[in-house]
Amino acid sequence: NAGVTQTPKFRILKIGQSMTLQCTQDMNHNYMYWYRQDPGMGLKLIYYSVGAGITDKGEVPNGYNVSRSTTEDFPLRLELAAPSQTSVYFCASSSRTGGRYQPQHFGDGTRLSIL
Amino acid sequence: DAKTTQPPSMDCAEGRAANLPCNHSTISGNEYVYWYRQIHSQGPQYIIHGLKNNETNEMASLIITEDRKSSTLILPHATLRDTAVYYCIGLTETGGGNKLTFGTGTQLKVEL
Numbered sequence: 480n481a482g483v484t485q486t487p488k489f490r491i492l493k494i495g496q497s498m499t500l501q502c503t504q505d506m507n508h509n510y511m512y513w514y515r516q517d518p519g520m521g522l523k524l525i526y527y528s529v530g531a532g533i534t535d536k537g538e539v540p541n542g543y544n545v546s547r548s549t550t551e552d553f554p555l556r557l558e559l560a561a562p563s564q565t566s567v568y569f570c571a572s573s574s575r576t577g578g579r580y581q582p583q584h585f586g587d588g589t590r591l592s593i594l
Numbered sequence: 595d596a597k598t599t600q601p602p603s604m605d606c607a608e609g610r611a612a613n614l615p616c617n618h619s620t621i622s623g624n625e626y627v628y629w630y631r632q633i634h635s636q637g638p639q640y641i642i643h644g645l646k647n648n649e650t651n652e653m654a655s656l657i658i659t660e661d662r663k664s665s666t667l668i669l670p671h672a673t674l675r676d677t678a679v680y681y682c683i684g685l686t687e688t689g690g691g692n693k694l695t696f697g698t699g700t701q702l703k704v705e706l
Contacts, residue, residue: 483637510691521681521696522638529691537693569637573692580692582628585637 481505485570485586492560492593500555500589502570510573511553512583513537513545515566522569528553560593567591595695596621596684603701606676612669614700616682619663625686627658628694629667631678638681638696641667672704 486501504511509530514522514537524537528547542564544556553572557564567590571583599617606612618627628643642649642656644665649656655668669676681699685692 512691512693514694514696519698521698522694523696524693527691527693535690538695567635571637580687582640582643583638583692583694585639587637588635 483570483572483584483586485568485589487589488587489590490592492557492591494560494562494593496560497556497558498560500557500568500570500591502553502555502586503551504553504570504572504584505551506572506574506584507550508572508574508584509550510575510580510583511547512571512573513543513553513555514569514571515539515564516569516588517566525555525568557591562593565591565593595686596625598682598684598697600680600682600697600700602698603703606669606672606702606704608673608704608706609671612672612676612702612704614667614669614680614682614702615664616667617664618682618684621662621684622686623662625684627656627662627665628683628685629654629656630681630683630694630696631676632681632699633675633678641680643685672702674704674706676702677704678702 513525526545573583629641630638679699
């Protein structure tokens with residue numbers, strides 16, 4: 480059981496380049512989330528999804544896009560990379576059973592530097 | 595969701611209990627208190643959560659005051675591997691998922 484898998488683990492981009500951070504989970508969770516973490520800070524929510532085909536903005540969505548075509552995958556797209564997007568990106572997933580949310584499971588993160 | 599306040603850092607001797615406090619004076623009646631930890635920049639790991647009653651699992655105990663304005667996470671026998679940043683989070687469950695709002699947490703250092 481792999482849980483939440485993020486690729487790549489590390490990436491260096493040039494300003495203005497684009498890339499997609501991949502996230503996949505094998506737990507059949509409906510809910511998926513993208514967070515970013517800047518040095519010395521807590522995680523901030525970028526986007527989230529409550530199921531395939533449904534996404535919504537979190538606290539810091541500017542400069543990012545997401546899609547959710549399947550239950551398993553929730554890719555995060557950076558269209559025009561900027562130095563302010565240098566951060567560690569975490570993907571998470573959770574489920575809801577008996578009307579109660581289960582705790583989120585997190586991936587190991589993608590460390591992204593924009594130079 | 596309630597704003598939570600935690601001390602920035604704490605130290606604990608290995609084998610002793612680690613008691614991590616959290617203030618959440620604006621917590622609402624249907625808001626849960628969640629605890630996560632993050633070891634050395636890995637992805638956060640869920641520890642425990644509660645609403646009104648004290649909770650215990652294989653990792654820790656959560657003590658919530660009767661007025662629910664504060665809580666304490668207890669690691670009963672801290673080890674070096676418990677060195678991490680611990681986050682206390684207030685969470686209201688809505689139809690839009692259990693979105694987490696992280697503060698800066700408490701850096702716990704367990705020493706020999």
